[in-house]
């Protein structure tokens with residue numbers, strides 16, 4: 001069983017702190033004159049490091065399934081930027097609009113929503129902004 005591993009924002013640092021703590025714990029056996037005892041302690045340390053990596057990979061897989069990979073995030077950011085560049089201005093407050101989707105289809109909604117409920121139909125933006 002692994003000793004408790006605490007995650008913070010600096011995972012690499014946490015990882016090394018944990019492993020150094022484990023090494024300290026096993027130092028008496030690692031320096032044992034009996035080669036078998038030293039080898040066994042080393043194997044336990046390697047198993048703990050491997051277990052930690054396996055847990056980290058499982059966590060990363062979960063995060064990937066939830067929020068997507070870097071390519072997916074960059075595509076979303078690019079689409080947002082493109083949508084904003086061609087976005088019309090809100091008829092009610094003058095803020096830029098964002099393309100949104102309802103069960104009736106896509107429409108322009110005010111970026112200040114929910115403070116402002118300004119709307120435009122898709123295709124009507126050229127008439128108003130020019």
Ligand SMILES: [Zn+2]
Pocket residue numbers: 090091092093094095110111112116117118
């Ligand atoms: Zn508005």
